[in-house]
């Protein structure tokens with residue numbers, strides 16, 4: 001297994017739209033294992049393939065407190081959103097140190113394959129519902145800061161670019 005490099009906002013590659021996965025082979029399962037290792041190492045609750053510069057419809061997540069309930073979503077589609085929505089604080093491994101409020105459906109149903117190609121439908125609520133919506137946005141090239149005001153987004157962009165310059 002290997003740790004993967006996570007792209008940081010405002011990297012333009014975070015805005016690429018991912019394409020569906022058609023081959024469920026060992027190479028895919030290695031990518032899933034590497035993404036899980038990367039997500040756990042970074043102490044994130046979710047990671048989309050887009051964030052590791054792989055532009056395919058694949059997401060890994062674990063919203064359990066014990067960090068032992070990995071969920072793999074391949075070619076995920078949200079089939080139902082609750083009408084009830086709530087604004088909650090979100091962060092993202094691609095926007096380190098930034099947390100802000102985003103409104104999301106409280107409850108969703110998502111249809112997706114696992115790493116063996118087995119399709120199932122999952123119900124998610126609470127943190128997991130937020131995570132599903134946040135990660136599926138990544139696959140469409142959308143980062144959560146795009147829900148914020150242009151003023152806030154520009155401040156975040158400036159802050160990120162400054163931090164990246166200092167790191168370099």
Ligand code: NI
Pocket residue numbers: 091092093094134135138
């Ligand atoms: Ni994210």
